[in-house]
Structures are given as structure tokens and as C-alpha cells.
Amino acid sequence: MGLQPLEFGDCLTDSPFFREKLHEHEKELERTSKAIKNLIQHGNKVLEAAKQLSVAQKQFAKDLTEFNFETINNQQTDDERIIAHSLQEFGKIITAIEEERQVMLNMASEQFVKPLETFRKENIGAAKYDSIKEEKKVFDKQTTKFCQSLERYLNMKNKVNESTLQEADASLEMERRGFYQASMKYVLKLHEVQEKKKFEFVEILLGFMYSWLTFYHQGHEASQDFKPFMIDCQQRLQKTRESFECTKEQAEQLMNKMLEGQMVSAMKPMDQSGTIKGFTRQGYLYLMERKALGTTWTKYYCQYKKDNKEFFMILYNQLGGKMSPPEKMVLDQCIRRASESIEKRFCFDVIVKEKQNLTMTFQALSEEDRRLWLDAMDGKEPIYNPPSIAKSEDTFLDDIGFVFIKKCLAAIENRGLHEQGLYRVVGVNSKVQKLINLGLDRKKAEKLSFEDPGVWETKTITSAVKSYLRSLPEPLMGFRYHNDFMKAAKHESKRLRILDIHKLVHKLPDAQFEMLEILIGHLSRVASESDKNKMTVANLGVCFGPTLMRPEEETMAAIMDIKFCNIVVEILINNYDEIFGSQPEDVDPSSRKVLRKHYDPSQKTTAAKTSSAANNSRPVNSTPVLSREQGAIGGHIYSNSAPVHPSAKSRSTRPVQIYNANTGGFETHSSTSGSSDSLNTPKNNHHPRQAATSPQLDSRRRGSNSSAPLYSNISAIGIPEIFEYGPRSPISPSGEKPVWARVGPSPGPPLKANRYALNVAGAESPTFGSVKKRSSNDFSSSMNSSMQSSMTGSVGGLSNSSIGPKPKRLARALYRCKAENPTELSFEANQLIHNVRPSREPGWLEGTSCGKTGLLPENYVEFID
Numbered sequence: 001m002g003l004q005p006l007e008f009g010d011c012l013t014d015s016p017f018f019r020e021k022l023h024e025h026e027k028e029l030e031r032t033s034k035a036i037k038n039l040i041q042h043g044n045k046v047l048e049a050a051k052q053l054s055v056a057q058k059q060f061a062k063d064l065t066e067f068n069f070e071t072i073n074n075q076q077t078d079d080e081r082i083i084a085h086s087l088q089e090f091g092k093i094i095t096a097i098e099e100e101r102q103v104m105l106n107m108a109s110e111q112f113v114k115p116l117e118t119f120r121k122e123n124i125g126a127a128k129y130d131s132i133k134e135e136k137k138v139f140d141k142q143t144t145k146f147c148q149s150l151e152r153y154l155n156m157k158n159k160v161n162e163s164t165l166q167e168a169d170a171s172l173e174m175e176r177r178g179f180y181q182a183s184m185k186y187v188l189k190l191h192e193v194q195e196k197k198k199f200e201f202v203e204i205l206l207g208f209m210y211s212w213l214t215f216y217h218q219g220h221e222a223s224q225d226f227k228p229f230m231i232d233c234q235q236r237l238q239k240t241r242e243s244f245e246c247t248k249e250q251a252e253q254l255m256n257k258m259l260e261g262q263m264v265s266a267m268k269p270m271d272q273s274g275t276i277k278g279f280t281r282q283g284y285l286y287l288m289e290r291k292a293l294g295t296t297w298t299k300y301y302c303q304y305k306k307d308n309k310e311f312f313m314i315l316y317n318q319l320g321g322k323m324s325p326p327e328k329m330v331l332d333q334c335i336r337r338a339s340e341s342i343e344k345r346f347c348f349d350v351i352v353k354e355k356q357n358l359t360m361t362f363q364a365l366s367e368e369d370r371r372l373w374l375d376a377m378d379g380k381e382p383i384y385n386p387p388s389i390a391k392s393e394d395t396f397l398d399d400i401g402f403v404f405i406k407k408c409l410a411a412i413e414n415r416g417l418h419e420q421g422l423y424r425v426v427g428v429n430s431k432v433q434k435l436i437n438l439g440l441d442r443k444k445a446e447k448l449s450f451e452d453p454g455v456w457e458t459k460t461i462t463s464a465v466k467s468y469l470r471s472l473p474e475p476l477m478g479f480r481y482h483n484d485f486m487k488a489a490k491h492e493s494k495r496l497r498i499l500d501i502h503k504l505v506h507k508l509p510d511a512q513f514e515m516l517e518i519l520i521g522h523l524s525r526v527a528s529e530s531d532k533n534k535m536t537v538a539n540l541g542v543c544f545g546p547t548l549m550r551p552e553e554e555t556m557a558a559i560m561d562i563k564f565c566n567i568v569v570e571i572l573i574n575n576y577d578e579i580f581g582s583q584p585e586d587v588d589p590s591s592r593k594v595l596r597k598h599y600d601p602s603q604k605t606t607a608a609k610t611s612s613a614a615n616n617s618r619p620v621n622s623t624p625v626l627s628r629e630q631g632a633i634g635g636h637i638y639s640n641s642a643p644v645h646p647s648a649k650s651r652s653t654r655p656v657q658i659y660n661a662n663t664g665g666f667e668t669h670s671s672t673s674g675s676s677d678s679l680n681t682p683k684n685n686h687h688p689r690q691a692a693t694s695p696q697l698d699s700r701r702r703g704s705n706s707s708a709p710l711y712s713n714i715s716a717i718g719i720p721e722i723f724e725y726g727p728r729s730p731i732s733p734s735g736e737k738p739v740w741a742r743v744g745p746s747p748g749p750p751l752k753a754n755r756y757a758l759n760v761a762g763a764e765s766p767t768f769g770s771v772k773k774r775s776s777n778d779f780s781s782s783m784n785s786s787m788q789s790s791m792t793g794s795v796g797g798l799s800n801s802s803i804g805p806k807p808k809r810l811a812r813a814l815y816r817c818k819a820e821n822p823t824e825l826s827f828e829a830n831q832l833i834h835n836v837r838p839s840r841e842p843g844w845l846e847g848t849s850c851g852k853t854g855l856l857p858e859n860y861v862e863f864i865d
């Protein structure tokens with residue numbers, strides 16, 4: 001069983017479980033140090049005892065064979081398994097060589113003994129080196145200082161003057177910071193040493209093996225047979241080293257982020273980080289215990305679950321290190337202790353159901369800590385509400401994004417794919433951002449030209465592609481299937497990996513599937529020119545793994561799993577034709593949905609002409625989505641698709657799920673004829689859906705191949721039409737812009753109308769591929785067109801009359817919402833909101849909750865009166 005990863009978040013709580021994991025890592029390092037010493041000792045025997053060389057060789061080979069790598073997490077990549085197995089291979093070749101090689105003895109000391117001893121001293125233990133032992137000494141010292149300072153601080157009386165208290169607060173804060181810093185550095189050092197064993201340690205032995213085989217004449221043939229394995233091992237070591245450099249940088253960034261966040265909120269709820277999730281609140285508390293001769297305060301690590309009011313107490317002190325079994329109780333009451341009733345500060349009383357007549361008095365670590373405990377236990381303080389996480393500004397995977405990516409990929413391929421370091425060499429950040437802003441601006445996108453390499457360098461274009469994909473609110477491979485992709489990449493059978501990833505890719509939403517197909521097809525062509533551009537499949541995996549498979553939560557464990565993200569991308573590139581050119585095996589057809597993105601030539605309207613009636617006619621519980629008009633526009637969009645090789649296999653039609661407004665559910669429709677009639681058949685007196693299907697799209701669905709270049713006419717792109725991932729709703733009799741139907745269920749709550757934006761060329765510029773953030777006084781009519789041009793679509797069809805909300809109605813919240821502006825409301829799911837009425841801002845309502853009146857997203861509530 002592998003070692004559990006040490007999270008930086010655990011350093012902040014310093015729980016008993018964290019300490020136990022630290023001890024396991026320390027024990028493993030001690031075992032590693034002893035194993036290395038054994039190798040050095042037996043190696044010296046080989047050098048010093050020529051007469052016993054054969055015996056020493058066998059012993060040394062045995063040590064290599066029995067050497068065991070303990071890795072973080074239970075799963076290993078193919079490279080790591082081969083690297084770990086390499087020591088056994090080394091032992092086999094050493095066993096085969098039994099005769100003395102005097103030349104090797106003269107040089108082995110410099111090539112083997114000293115580097116191995118240096119590795120052990122510098123990384124594991126020696127007083128004069130910056131080793132793990134030095135970090136442990138600092139960590140233990142800071143732990144002692146912090147715990148002693150905390151106890152002195154908590155033992156201060158209420159009557160102490162204010163200046164003394166302030167000095168004590170400052171002193172404690174300095175000790176806390178020093179402890180957190182020492183703890184995180186120690187954790188980082190442990191991870192580094194564990195990872196360095198995989199390449200530095202093996203590299204030393206690899207060098208010794210080269211020397212061994214070179215200077216042994218009788219082992220020449222064995223050396224030739226063994227050389228391919230050694231070369232492969234060297235390449236894998238280099239890949240592992242590069243992966244380590246990447247994870248090390250990200251780990252340091254995560255550590256710094258955690259430190260900065262800790263300065264803001266020292267008592268962050270453990271649901272946000274840490275080893276054990278599911279607890280509303282956990283941390284150290286001091287329990288007052290009455291004895292015959294007075295009272296004592298005993299330190300406990302306490303955990304509380306709010307849903308079932310379970311309270312756990314673990315007797316533990318970091319200085320002692322012995323963990324006791326947890327004591328479980330059910331909370332009955334929690335009451336704040338008045339300061340005048342007790343000489344200690346930060347106290348509160350807890351009454352449990354098991355001991356109704358017994359009141360337990362706890363002392364928190366600070367006033368803020370006590371407030372958070374009272375919040376969690378429904379004490380007299382406000383209701384517990386975890387701190388919100390600031391949302392960054394993102395881009396959307398919409399029509400203008402598709403056009404931008406296709407133009408970029410076309411420009412890269414037109415330049416020949418021969419430039420070395422393609423996608424690895426990074427462009428100037430200001431130029432990259434300028435290109436993204438220009439490419440995603442509908443008014444300026446048609447002017448974007450890549451004909452002159454001097455204006456837009458290739459590295460700027462490749463960096464823009466990666467930056468756009470990184471800035472999506474959800475990575476291209478999605479959060480929903482992230483763990484499934486990781487499990488698939490960890491299969492020992494390579495064929496099972498391909499089959500599972502094949503199935504998962506076809507489960508992706510249609511927009512993500514289409515963009516992924518375009519991108520992977522392009523990357524496969526980049527990899528085919530790797531002899532010139534030096535970008536092998538493995539290198540492309542390193543570049544795009546973290547971009548396409550960004551984890552939902554940034555933790556040390558997620559950083560350690562980046563290598564498996566790279567493997568998924570490598571599999572997609574190596575098996576592009578199979579994965580994207582055929583349906584997966586053993587999958588229920590009704591569970592798949594593929595509706596290719598295309599235009600309807602009969603409905604040539606731009607996003608800027610979207611009518612304001614679309615918002616008024618949307619049902620109150622609808623979900624705004626980015627949509628694409630159905631149909632095809634020959635030579636306009638699919639003529640600008642990523643190039644498809646003539647040999648690529650065609651993909652058959654995948655059934656589509658269509659939303660039925662009458663039943664409130666989704667119905668599965670399938671068609672093998674390539675026609676859209678089956679998708680447009682009226683059901684339950686529902687409005688008939690009108691859609692045009694292009695011959696080009698039909699040919700793709702029926703599996704026909706086309707060798708025509710699909711990047712033609714790329715420079716002639718105008719302002720693109722609105723895309724739709726499903727059938728189009730009927731046009732209203734008034735001739736207004738129709739509301740687009742949504743295809744497929746939404747995996748989560750809808751986006752608020754002001755949640756994300758991509759900043760472009762000034763505050764007055766319209767937003768494209770996202771929704772513009774609303775300021776507190778931004779209620780002008782010009783905002784209507786800007787908001788509606790970037791948000792079209794709702795669930796259900798249109799009616800002749802407006803179905804907007806009536807004034808002052810009662811509504812129920814469907815999702816939790818956190819206000820991002822002083823004029824907005826914050827509310828929880830299922831909370832009632834009164835006096836709900838239309839607002840002057842499209843997609844928003846006005847209402848009153850908890851005595852405050854403000855704006856709320858229209859698609860976040862449903863009316864119940």
C-alpha cells in the first residue's frame with residue numbers, strides 16, 4: 001500500500017491524522033536510508049575484495065532486486081513501474097557477470113560510492129547539508145515553540161491590560177506563522193525526497209551500470225542485450241524528471257497560495273481542505289476538567305458534524321504524539337460562556353444528550369475560533385456559512401470560441417508544423433492576451449489575419465490556444481468524468497485504458513466533444529512531424545494534460561496525478577482515429593448523445609440582433625445556455641473545421657436527448673438516416689420544431705469520408721452566427737428572435753447572468769463567448785443587447801404572449817447563490833424570496849430576502865404562487 005499524500009491544508013489544522021501520516025513518511029525515509037547504506041556497503045565489498053567479487057556481486061544484485069519503492073498513492077504510471085522494476089533488471093545483469101574487471105575497480109569509487117553517499121546525505125540525513133533531517137529539526141522546534149506560546153497565551157487572565165494582550169497576540173501570530181511555514185516546508189521536502197528517489201537515485205545506479213558493463217570484457221554481449229532497456233529507462237527518467245519539475249513548481253505555488261490564504265483566514269473550515277472531509281468544524285479545544293483539588297484544562301482534537309450533530313473528542317497533544325480513540329457524543333445545546341462567569345477567555349459550554357446533567361466547558365484558541373464553533377453548533381452567534389471562494393473571470397465554449405480556435409489551428413498547420421518546441425515555447429503574455437481579446441470580439445474577429453508571421457508569431461498563437469482552453473469555466477474533459485478518466489489511465493492493461501477512455505470521451509457534452517475532436521486531430525498531426533518539431537506525443541501530453549483535465553479542487557494529490565492526465569492525452573493522440581472515428585463498444589445507445597454543431601442557413605442572424613422579447617418569453621425556471629442554430633452553412637463554418645485526414649474513420653450517429661417542456665423531462669431520439677425529422681416530431685401537443693439539415697452534416701452522420709480541405713475560406717469568416725447544440729424552437733408569430741431549446745440535462749446549477757466575463761478592449765466593448773459582469777449602476781438600455789447577445793437560450797418553446805413573472809410574487813430558490821455585487825441578493829437553495837418582480841436588467845429579477853431587497857438571477861428561482 002502506497003503512502004498517503006501530505007496536503008498543505010493539513011499543516012494548517014495539524015490534526016492527529018496529519019501527524020500519523022508524517023510518521024509514516026519519516027519511517028519510509030529511514031528505511032530508504034538504510035537500504036542505500038546497504039547498497040554502499042556491498043558496493044565497497046565489490047571494490048575492496050577482488051577475491052570475493054563473485055559473492056559480493058550476488059549480494060549486491062540481491063539488494064537491488066529486493067529494493068522496494070514506496071510511492072505516494074497506490075497507482076503508478078508505466079514509466080514509474082518500469083523505473084521501479086529497473087533495479088531488479090540491474091540485479092539480473094550483475095548476477096550474470098562473475099569475473100573480475102580490474103579497470104572497473106579503479107573508477108567505480110568516483111562513479112558509484114561517492115554519488116550515492118552524497119545523495120543520501122544531501123537528501124535524507126547529514127548535519128551540514130540541507131537534508132530532510134534539518135527540516136525535521138526546524139519543524140519540531142517550531143511545533144514546541146508554538147504549542148508552548150499558545151498555552152501561555154491561553155493562560156493569560158482577563159485582568160491583563162490591553163497592551164500586554166496586544167503584544168501576546170502579535171507574539172502568538174508570529175509563532176503561528178513560523179510553525180505553518182516550517183510545517184509546509186517539511187511536507188514539501190518530504191515529497192521532494194520521495195520523488196527524487198525515482199530519478200536521482202536510479203540515475204546514480206544507471207551510471208554505475210554503464211561503467212560496470214563498459215569495463216567488463218566478458219560482459220560485453222550482456223551489455224549489448226541490456227542496452228535497449230537502459231536507454232528506455234534513461235528516457236523514462238528524463239520524463240519523470242520533467243514531470244517532477246512541473247509538479248514541484250505547482251506544489252510550491254499551492255503552498256504559497258495556502259500560506260497567503262491562511263493569513264486571511266486562520267481558521268478555515270476543514271470541508272475546504274484537509275485529510276478528513278465531511279465535518280462542519282474540527283480543530284483543537286481545551287476541556288475544563290474538575291478535579292478534587294481544582295480544575296485542569298486538557299487539550300482535545302474535536303470534530304463536529306452539523307447534519308447529525310455528532311461530536312467527536314480525541315485526546316491528543318502534538319508534543320506527546322500518542323493518539324487516543326475518539327469519544328463520540330450527540331450535541332444537545334451549545335451556549336456561549338459569558339466572560340464574567342469564568343476567568344478564562346474564549347469559552348463556551350456544550351451539553352450532550354448522553355449527559356444531560358453535565359455541562360462541558362471548552363476553551364477555543366481565539367475569539368474568531370469560538371465564533372466559528374458557535375456558528376457550526378447553532379449557538380448564539382450567526383448561522384454557520386463557509387467563506388465563499390472568489391470566482392475568476394472565464395471564457396465560454398461558444399460559437400466565437402470555436403471559430404477562434406479553428407482559425408488558430410489552421411494558421412499553425414498552414415505554417416508547416418516544423419517549428420521546434422511547438423506549444424512548449426511560450427509567447428509574450430501581453431501579445432497572447434491581445435490576440436485572445438481580438439479573436440473573441442465579434443466586431444473585430446473578421447479582421448484577424450494570421451497571414452503575416454511577423455504580426456502574430458507561432459508561439460503567440462499556440463499560447464493563445466492553450467490560454468483559451470485553460471480559461472474555460474470547466475476544462476474540456478469536464479469535471480464530471482475527471483475521476484473516471486483518471487481510473488482509466490491507471491489500468492495496467494493498455495487496451496483497457498483505450499476502451500475506457502473511448503467510452504468516456506463519447507459521454508462528453510457535444511460542444512466539448514466537438515472541440516476535443518478538433519484539437520486532438522490537430523495534435524496528432526503535430527506529433528506526426530515530431531522528427532522536425534521535437535514535439536513527441538509524450539511532450540504534447542505534458543503541455544495539454546493539465547489544460548484539458550484541470551482538477552476541480554487544487555490539492556497536492558491532484559498535482560501528483562498530473563502524470564495520469566498526460567497519459568490520457570497521449571492515448572487520445574495515439575488513438576485519434578479509433579476514439580473519434582468509431583462508436584465505443586458495449587455502450588447503451590440511448591445513453592449517448594451526439595448532435596454535431598452546425599448552422600441553419602435559413603436563419604442568418606447575428607447575436608447582436610437578439611430581440612429583448614426572448615428574455616421576456618423565457619419560462620421563469622429556465623436555464624440560460626449558450627446555443628447553436630441548427631442547420632449548415634456551407635463554406636462558412638464546417639469549411640473552417642480542423643482538417644480531417646482522408647483515412648480518418650467516420651463516426652455513426654449518436655442518439656440525442658431533447659427537452660420536453662410539457663413533461664419537464666428529457667426524451668431520447670435516435671436516427672440513422674441522417675435526417676432531423678425524428679428530432680422534430682411533435683410530442684404531447686408540443687410545438688413542432690423546425691430545423692434544416694445540411695447534406696454535408698448528413699454525410700458526416702452516415703459515415704461518409706471527405707478529403708476536401710476543411711480550412712478553406714478561413715480568412716473570409718465574418719461575424720459568426722449563433723450556434724445551437726440541439727433543434728431550434730419555432731419562430732414566434734410576431735417575428736421576434738426565437739428562444740433556443742436546450743439539449744441534454746445540465747450537470748449543475750445554471751450560470752448567473754453576471755458570473756463570468758472576458759475583458760476585451762475597454763468597458764464599452766460588448767462581451768463575446770461569455771457574459772459581461774454587471775456593475776451596481778449598470779441598468780442602461782445598452783446593457784440589454786450586450787447581455788442578450790452573449791446569453792441566448794432557455795428551456796421550452798415560445799408563446800404569443802409574454803410569460804414573464806407577475807409583480808410581487810413568491811418564489812423559491814433552486815440553487816445557492818452568493819452575491820458578487822452590493823445590489824444582488826445572497827440566498828440558499830429552497831429559501832423563499834418575497835415580492836419578486838421584474839427588473840430593468842435582462843435575465844434578472846428584484847426580490848426581498850431577510851429584509852434586504854436586491855437583484856437575483858431569473859433562472860435561479862421558480863415561482864410557487
